[in-house]
Amino acid sequence: MKKIIRNIGTAALILALAVGSTACGTKDGTDPASSGAGQTQYKYGKIDIPGKDGALCAAPIYIAYEKGFFAEEGFDVNLISADSETRKVGLNNGTIPLVNGDFQFFPSIEEGVKVKVVDGLHNGCxxxxxxxxxxxxxxxxxxxxxxxxxxxxxxxxxxxxxxxxxxxxxxxxxxxxxxxxxxxxxxxxxxxxxxxxxxxxxxxxxxxxxxxxxxxxxxxxLSTDPLFAGKYCCFLYASEKVLNEKPDEVAALLRAVNKAQEWIHDNPADAVSIISDKKYSNITDKALAEELVKSYAYPSHQDHQQGNVHVKEDVLYFVKELQKIGYLKTDNPEQFASQVYQEIKK
Structure with a gap:
């Protein structure tokens, strides 16, 4: 679960584990999109994805970049810094195809932001x-x-x-x-x-x-309370414009992120090392960082294969909870949840 805006103060740098906005590293190993003679070709070309907020729970974006999963799926990804308003504008006009976010986006969708939940990212943070x-x-x-x-x-x-x-x-x-x-x-x-x-x-x-x-x-x-345990707090949101015009691109992006989720699930310590070494987050206590990453319950390959990701159900659950306390105006939570979520065939 990050968050769309995470304001990190400089004082965080002196703590045992802190998160700060930093420049990103480069991909490890051979670029799978390379085609010889120094030339690199990507099926879908260059895209911007928010990935410089320094949030530990945004690990799948960092890992998909560093492990070459975006490149494998045909994307030359440029990780950018983007606050919530920049993300909303980019999603609306299609210049940003995909972001990670939480149910804070639901009221924005009700207010007209053209995005869809297309997958789950992780549990509580x-x-x-x-x-x-x-x-x-x-x-x-x-x-x-x-x-x-x-x-x-x-x-x-x-x-x-x-x-x-x-x-x-x-x-x-x-x-x-x-x-x-x-x-x-x-x-x-x-x-x-x-x-x-x-x-x-x-x-x-x-x-x-x-x-x-x-x-x-x-x-x-959030990860253990009975109201929230076992449910996604953070989701993947896709631009409705890109979904309508280039649905295959969204499917390819989701495959890349799913690969990263699975890799983190199997290699939490290595994931923390990459995030630390590449300066995505300023981590000095790797044991605590690993503990937190594990608590986010990133889906495994088996989860994805068996469909154990319950995204649609979690969207409806949180729509009902936010509507119940007056944070959503809809009088039909089921209809609104159907509007918010779109299943993507990957």
Missing amino acids: IKIVVPEGSPIKTVADLKGKKIGVDEIGGTPFQVASVWLENAGIVAKDNKDVTFVPYTDGNLEIEAAEKGEIDAAAIWDPFGSLAVKNKNFSVIFD
């Missing part, structure tokens, strides 16, 4: 943590408290809202809790330490680092 000594132990203890998030309307905000509302705590319009946005995960953790907020709903690795280095406690884990 968000935690809610409280500082050492906090009396907060359960969701009920959060009533009347302040919760830090990266942005109002973002995925940690939505995840926390779903969790709270299912426990009878009204999150909408700050009725029973108050959400406080922080543009940097380190600042959010510092605010919790200072008592400016009572809990931090936050992306990995910040929550895991706070637990390991600052004795914070986890009161919610």
Whole structure:
């Protein structure tokens, strides 16, 4: 599960595991698209894909690039930096064919952004943590408290809202809790330490680092909580324009990412080493990074072969949850979920 926007502060670099936006490395080994005499030909030519946000959970994009899976499928990929608005514009006009994102995109689709969920990426990568000594132990203890998030309307905000509302705590319009946005995960953790907020709903690795280095406690884990466990938090979104005009290209891109997911599933330690060595993320604690990558439950080859990826079901589940708490306006979740998801024959 990244995230469309992950604002990473420079202070993260001094932590045991931090994530920062960095330049990308080059592909390992022989380019399968090479055709001799120094010439390289790609069936689908050059494309831009967002892949410089430094997020650990975006590992399949990095690995598909580094292991040559994009090239094998006929693409000369240029990894770019792109915030959420850049991604929406690119998806709408077809200049960006594919992005990784989470159910934060669902309201954007309802508002007219022309994209489709075409596959699942991974499971949970968000935690809610409280500082050492906090009396907060359960969701009920959060009533009347302040919760830090990266942005109002973002995925940690939505995840926390779903969790709270299912426990009878009204999150909408700050009725029973108050959400406080922080543009940097380190600042959010510092605010919790200072008592400016009572809990931090936050992306990995910040929550895991706070637990390991600052004795914070986890009161919610997206990967294990019963409301979310075993479900995709992050999906792959394709441009509707590209889907309509070049469906074979989208299928080829999905094959490349699926290969990367399977490779990460089988080689989590090697994946972390590549991501670290190639400076996609600034990782100094590889053991923790490997633990996090494993927790994301990237699909295996067997999962893909047997169809054990439950993307359509997860889309409907989260559409219903977001509609139930008023974050989606639709009065027909099943119809909207059918609009959001499109199965691609790979």
